[in-house]
Amino acid sequence: GAVVSQHPSWVICKSGTSVKIECRSLDFQATTMFWYRQFPKQSLMLMATSNEGSKATYEQGVEKDKFLINHASLTLSTLTVTSAHPEDSSFYICSASRTNAYNEQFFGPGTRLTVL
Amino acid sequence: GQQLNQSPQSMFIQEGEDVSMNCTSSSIFNTWLWYKQDPGEGPVLLIALYKAGELTSNGRLTAQFGITRKDSFLNISASIPSDVGIYFCAGGSGGGADGLTFGKGTHLIIQP
DSSP states (O other): OOOOEEOOOOEEETTOOOOEEEEEESSSSSSSEEHHHHHHHHTTTEEEEEESSSEEEEEETTTTTEEEEEETTEEEEEEEEEOOOOGGEEEEEEEEEEESGGEEEOOOOOOEEEEE | OOOEEESSSSEEEETTTOEEEEEEESSSEEOOOOOEEOSOOOOOOEEOSSTOEEEEEEEEEEEEEOOOSEEEEEEEHHHHHHHGGGEEEEEEEESSSSOOOEEEOEEEEEEE
């Protein structure tokens, strides 16, 4: 149990276009989902916390108008990178929280975004 | 913001050797966790620590939550080829409903 999927697993887009990434908890309901960004050979950096039915909370320095997060159901959160630029190229990883415990945050396999 | 210093950055070891890596923080965490990440995948939880001084094992892995709550270490005994990967420490400073702060990772490479 506790499987989290992401779609797509990789995407290539042109500069200026928008890209949507989905994060799904397949076998549990997640009241909270988290979005992280990981640059090559770097750490995971928390971007935002997403709670079902409410607005996401963004970390300092993360542009909320650029990274739109929607958490419409207990099993789905989406991250839309708007007007993507090459510097947005990164590995985007979500995690879904089954309960309010750190060891119950389960990570998705990640989405590799390349902006040309 | 909080930062985690993880060392070493990379390790080249022989199969069968023991491995040790650690994380230190400038501030206190309530929970320390250790993850392993394979290339192109998300992190997988190895061990979670909840109390200062706690020592926890998971097979060949042993981790400790430092007494000051500002550090943690992970040991891997008798390394095998499938231990290859990137190991991350992570800290949680809230009650569990918030996100994690990750270290920069230790890249473990094992020579057979």
